[in-house]
Amino acid sequence: MTASTLPEAALGVLPRADGSAKYSHAGYTVTASVNGPIEAQRRDEHPYEAHVDVIVRPAAGVGGTRERHLESILQSSLTQIILVKNFPRSLIQVVLQVEDTPENDYVNTKLVQASLNFAIMPALFQTSVLALLSAGVPMRATAAATAVAVVPEDGAKKIVVDPSPRQIEIAQSVHVLAFTSQEELLLAESEGDFTVKEWDDVYETAQKICCRPASTKEGMEMVLDEEDAGGPDMRHFLRSTLESKVTADLHWK
Amino acid sequence: MPREAEPSLNEREFVLKALQENTRLDGRELDQYRPLELTFGDQYGVADVTLGKTRVLAKASAEVTVPYTDRPLDGIFNIATELSPMTSPAFEVNRPTETEVLISRLLEKTVRRSGALDTESLCLVAGQKCWSIRVDVHVLSHDGNLIDAACFAVVAALRHFRKPDTSMEGGVLTVYTPAEREPVPLSWLHSPFCITWSFFGEEGEIALLDATWLEEQVRVGSCTISLNKHGEICQIAKLGGTPVEAVALLQCTNVALSRAKDFSAFLDRKLAEDAKRRDKGGLLAELSAENDR
Amino acid sequence: MPLDTSTYSLGLLRVDGRRWNELRRIHAQIRTQAAADGSSYLEMGHTKVMCVVTGPTEPGPRRGGNVGSAGGAGAASGGQHKDAEVLVNIVIAGFSSVDRKRRGKGDKRTLEMQSTVANALAASLHIHLFPHSQITISLHVLSQDGSLLAALINAATLACVDAGIPMTDYVAACTAGSTSTYAANDESADPLLDLNHQEEQELPGLTVATLGETDRVAVLVCESRVQVSRLEGMLAVGVDGCKQVREILDRVVREKGRKMIQEGTVERGTGLNDMDVD
Amino acid sequence: MPITILPPKSSRPIPSRRADPEDVPSDSDSDTSSQAGGADLDGDIPMITTANKSSPKYDSNTGIVTPGELITSDPQWMRGHGTYIPLGTKDITSSVAGTITRTNKLISVRPLRARYTPEVGDLVVGRIVEVQAKRWRVDVGSTQLASLPLSAINLPGGILRKRTETDELQIRTFFAEGDLLVAEVQQLFQDGGASLHTRSLKYGKLRNGVFVAVTGMGGGGGVVRSRRQVWTMDAANGAGQIDVVLGVNGYVWISKHVETPAEVENKTMGITNMEENVSATMYSSQNDPIDSDTMREIVRLRGVVTALVENSLRVDEDMVVRGYQEAVEMALLSSKGPEDVYLGGERGQQLAAALTGV
């Protein structure tokens, strides 16, 4: 449950969906299915682009406003990276099933929580992107997200990547940022009190995680230096996951 | 909502014709289940069941709440089955389909009404505080026979589940966090399992177990029998469909009983394996000893 | 209020004075609603049910394919619409039972019964004769005293006969129980026919519906815990009860037909004997 | 508990038709031990093999058969409507409750009551339910909507005119949703649907009257196929003539008699003017002025039809005309005089009694 654990992912875990992925990192496990492009319902139909439908389902209890909020954030970000104009009048459906969330051993959790939960965002985001890639849905670019908290520690403020539930509890502010593989900022949501300086630090930390410059420099080549400060290298992670999938798919080549 | 695609006439005819020759598309015997797999999560009360391409995840959870006024001495126990579009794009959020209602009723009758969980043991303070146990059933992939898989997952999740320990001292109720005291298992009375027969042919004369989705679309009727290993029927549901000879139904029940015993033994084994895995270095024993103090 | 089962073993009489194999009084009528395509009213003891059948009709342009989410007969509904769709709607009146429980539209027990009645009748009705149409069965429960599902199935069958919808045979239903509870593996336990509400609460039981005079079971619903060994006896008694119920339903229909012929509203049929010549 | 304890009595309120002692449960082993009571539980359960499935129990008194009843296993017969042959047998079995009819070697069962089944040549009254590009969908009380193609109606401006695209575009000016019409069944489709036509001046849009729906074909009171389904009758009490249209499908139309173009033409105009006249009135939805006397008598006729139905009498020209005369006389005897048009309840029974002579 510490930030240093490496993410794990598997693609094509659901045999009947067009694309699927299971992803676990920092105590969160999420399974996603992608179906599409399929026929959209009349009310979702858009004459020039595909409608991206995101559904987030909690592990226990019924989804509430918290899930609706996460869905709307994901929906707008994914619409940006999917080439929606390629599939007018259709629907691309992403269903995210949360399987596991890190438990706070010091509190007995309530089933329905109204508070926002930014810490789960990176897991949801990564799973959706992996499932979309597994389904072969055409995209403008890949993307990765990360959660960063500003936690007071011994009077000073410390920036924590992938905070645990306990750290979120004491954090002054929590941020979620996502970057595309072209290093564009795709998503930034913040909660709590923070200064512009703090936000800049957060931004830098997140960017370092989501788009390690090494991989762009060397083109297709893989660089595997895991032990860099600040957390996992999401871009490498995506690439290596996909590589194994593609190699397996095209074993006959 | 896009409609569920129906099998073509060729598929319907072929499935039936093959069954008349005692052949199933995946080469199974008529009374043979697909390989059943069960994995428990890192947390207590998470059971992931796969049956061929069907995959169901059940998660049990507990919270302290107020009991219903008409049953002050009972805890609350609910099974939630909502089929998400992950199961199939034909399912819509918040609009229960007939399939969903029937699955939910079957699980309710099999597990809840048969008294598998002792709800009285969930009572903490009569009329004021009790445990509410909830099982969420998530169907991740649907390739037929959801009912048997879901029922197995629910029973497995509940037997694996641990709820926080509590104590009553001087009228003060304390609920211990997992860090303070190791959680305790539920008071479980018996383990019922669903076994679903599907019928084919003009007079429902061909019966088979564990139908795939295609077989389910072609069948003319089905009968779900819930039993525990003690030979007690918890529920039978043949809800219409082509009429089947009464004698054949009795035979189906007898076969179902032996399957239920198999399931029961399989689950016991898996639970034991999991307990062993968690108990590395006798940590559990140490913790429970701590609890005793 | 536990049922004193000991009294049974003494006099072999049940709480309402019946013996083990006796049905309660069944009273039934058909053609109770002049405006409907088919209608019926049925009492099984104090369980009272009314049924109205509309159809087969083509669904109007506004309503489109699937109206009610439940009740569409599995094989019948769906995209290809080769067969008529059987839709069932059950309304349980608030005053029908003592505890006056209000059941909403989404009540799962009611939805399950709707689906059961629809699927049971769809298997007997010749729905293939009516492509792209709908048969709507509306059931109203006026009073409940056990064997509700059986009464619903019987009432629906009668109303469909009244509507003149071709069918293979009557679908007749009744309940059966056992005098031993699940806990006791009591060898001397007797099966019981046609449970009332009190017996249904206290004893294990099941609902059976069979097709015509055969032993073929269309519906088998058991909602209580019972030893497997009890099943055979209960099922045998239930199937036999269904045959008795079928006789009674058949007589109701014949009686009505005879009356209509006497009144001259229907022409007399050709006698079989006349046919034997030729 | 909602329990009333009934005295033990026979579960059969109606005496058994077949004198089969085993059928009456109260007769069987009344006071034997529970062992005997559960006798059929010992060992093999005789799942009661159907005793006499093969022997016909056809009731020759009434001629009624019910669903699942064997009619004959003689292979010389062919099965018609209302029957089926169970799998693996040659038995012609009834699938409805009704009376057996036969046409040569064809056996069919006419249901006691059923929805209207269209036959070619039937005169029907219908209501437009849906307007499509080239046809209307008409409710005729059958299992499916009938269709009325644009090509099967008389178009304004000449009976034999070819239809044009303009006609398609203004299809609603001929018939719109809710309009009533009288038509003839022209053709039947395999799936039970029917197509109609109104290519005769007898047929077309209905106005100036009231609509009554009685139950469809078969018994229980209803319209029967007869020689004359449409007639004009003189009304009493100073009213004008009244048209009655008895659709075979059980839909009835009673309206003020308006001289048809053909009649008008015979009297006054030449043939050329007739076509203009057709265009002017044929598809009008506007009622002509109707005087109150005629309205009253239309209502009385409507009462006669419903009274016939309520009292399970057949509805045909003879019954309606006689019923009307009877009703007029009944009204004269009434305290309110001719204004009394009520024919429900007891008055309806009185009317029925007078007609049947019972």
Added chain:
Amino acid sequence: MATERPLVLPGDVIPPSLIPTSANPNKKQQPLRLGPGLRHIPPSDIVPTVAGQLITVPHKNSMWVEYNSSRYTPTPSDLVIATISRSGPDFYYASLSPYTANATLPHLSFEGATKKTRPQLPPGSLVYARVTLANKHMDPEIECVSSATGKADGLGPLKDGMVFDISLGFARRLLMARSKEEGKVEVLELLGEEGLAFETAVGRNGKVWVSGASDAKGNEGVNAKTVVVVGRALQETDTKRLGVEQQRKLVKKLVREMR
């Protein structure tokens, strides 16, 4: 020759060295052809849109991304297996893949079809057809007759038999002219060598139709067991990603089980 097949992800920058035009200056007159999975962003960027292996064929001056998926997007001249869902006044409406809009198949688009002689296909019938029109703004159109020759060329209604779902990549491999060499699928030949008599039709929409052919002795009708074995062999080869040697083993095993 670029034998290298680099992995590309959506949005990756393709090094200019891999783009064929620049590599073959003497063939400048031939325009660069982009296959599936690539898009051209004017003026000169070529960007992958899916994850897969980038394949470049310099002598044809073309490049594409090779990947596998399971959702079919209709492309003109693809052979597909379609299920008739209903019939309109002039067209059949046929489903190519679940949950997508129906394709239209004109009633007269069959060999020798006239208004009177056209095949009457009830809902649920299968046809082997060719995609004639595929456009993201319109529902696809298919035909069962070559509009040029008026001949069916094997297209038309599929009677009896069974349809098995396979991945799109596997369908493409089966349809390759030299599927054994290029696609590394031998399973059908192997089954044939084992003496099984059957016919197949492969649809690019991820469906294979298998029917037991009437054998030499003139035994008509479908042998369900043969069809099941062929179907299972195909599906297992696909899902378990079997190589040629493993296919051989699988076929041996299935045939032995059957007999």
